[in-house]
Amino acid sequence: MKRRLLTASYLLAFLISPFVHADSLPSWNDTAPKKAIIEFVERVTKEDSPDFVPLAERIATFDNDGTLWSEQPLYFQLLYIFDVIKAKADERPEWRETEPFASVLRDDAKAVLASGEEGIVKLLSVTHSGMTTDEFAESVSRWIATAKHPTTGRLYTEMVYQPMLELLSYLRANGFKTYIVSGGGAEFVRQWAEQVYGIPPEQVVGTYGRMEYEIREGHPVIVKLPELALNNDKAGKPIGIQTFIGRRPTVAFGNSDGDFEMLEWTTSGKGARLALVLHHTDSEREWAYDRESHIGKLDRSLDAAPSKGWIVVSIKDDWNTVHPGAKP
């Protein structure tokens, strides 16, 4: 009798396989986006499907800031910069009188952002260059292990999205190679992406600077230079994808206008493609912002989504959990 029951439930499972697969995404509500994701993955992974995508071509690219982890009140890498500048301030007394350093030391994020690209470049040059890759890696690793988010008090690695962790695992279980394609720094994200997302350094595409190989005291080092090599944002994202991966993604997921071209490049390829846009709609459990935001502005991508077939995911409506371990 028990065996017959087992058989019956096996058959049932087979008949309702989308719902069985749905267990891989427990933090997603049973709304349209989850159904579309599962339907798509099944369509491209079944060998007899006309939309079958061979294993080697299953590339999924994810933006990081605002897509895999939060990005408010400021991009977390900018908060890293703030912390490094503050830690170095005693050695550099002139910073108290020099912008944008003085604004950083006063915690005046608005003034820092108002300093524009020129200001950001100054901050990057003292925090992201002039050291070896090993020294930078150590600094980021130490920060990410201890620094706390200014409003939630949580570790930054706890500010990742639980539904996205599940989606990454679900895609990998279906043979996808998951990539980060971030406007943030590749070397910054690589220090913790493997531990947090299961994404190894070689699958992190990001903004990167020029580097130099040098022998110091008989040992080779790689030194980070202040010049930008690729700004992996907007139209830079398809370029980063082509340069690093050399294949057009099958799946792409972003959250802002900085992801427009990545999504466009993905869905204009032949064959089945899936593009998703995360819409920050939940002011209670996370943040709510889109067209007017200075961080993660979502305007053009939101308008384009319906006509381009991009799926808009609303945090408020489509996720039952936001951050891991948070109250549902």
Next chain:
Amino acid sequence: MKRRLLTASYLLAFLISPFVHADSLPSWNDTAPKKAIIEFVERVTKEDSPDFVPLAERIATFDNDGTLWSEQPLYFQLLYIFDVIKAKADERPEWRETEPFASVLRDDAKAVLASGEEGIVKLLSVTHSGMTTDEFAESVSRWIATAKHPTTGRLYTEMVYQPMLELLSYLRANGFKTYIVSGGGAEFVRQWAEQVYGIPPEQVVGTYGRMEYEIREGHPVIVKLPELALNNDKAGKPIGIQTFIGRRPTVAFGNSDGDFEMLEWTTSGKGARLALVLHHTDSEREWAYDRESHIGKLDRSLDAAPSKGWIVVSIKDDWNTVHPGAKP
């Protein structure tokens, strides 16, 4: 009785496991390099070994020209350039009067090389830029499928080294991610590396140029620009490795002074590392050249090998087969 024999042979196989593994490398003679490779791979893959390297960190990088396939009488990518220039010559009558195009059309490789970097850049600009990545991919794919090597008359893909194909497979079977790190063009190598070496596009690091994202007749394309972004040769190789892979290799294999820094960067890392240098010593089955060669010059790396612990592989002495399907 039969079963007992099987058991005995199983035990025997277990006791002489290095020789069983050796079967993975049948085109390698039982000389020192093969023994060193097998000994190294066993040392880093056994979980109880003090030199154990976790799966995620098993990165093996291979130079391409002269390491995975031949590079005489000229780098094959240069022969591709020659073929493309000749095919376009009718549309560009002025090339008959302009260097280095005129030398290409006269098949005067020496004069082309004598035109130096300036000449090569001119050739690259008309053969490797000004088209979309899709157009370039199609051109290379067509060429590699049909063009023949000038002295052997074989397809270029038949000019790969059988012992290296075996080594790539052996490393992959032991959990290594195999990468190409080539001074040649990344986009050039990516068109055929997966089919020929089993190395997917995203594991090809090479010289690359700037690119531009553009909408043409409503469809996005990526256009190859004439400016160089990274010359992935000499000190550029560790930079390419850091930029694309973000991890120091465990194994690196090169054949020329252009690989010096890649080998140096690899073996100066902590823990067990293996570096190999292919020495072209076989004028009968392949080519013999080293210190005086204009292509694949091997001088500094050959001198450095003994003191740095890099293993020199002699084609004549250490390989019983060179190209696949060739007479042993």
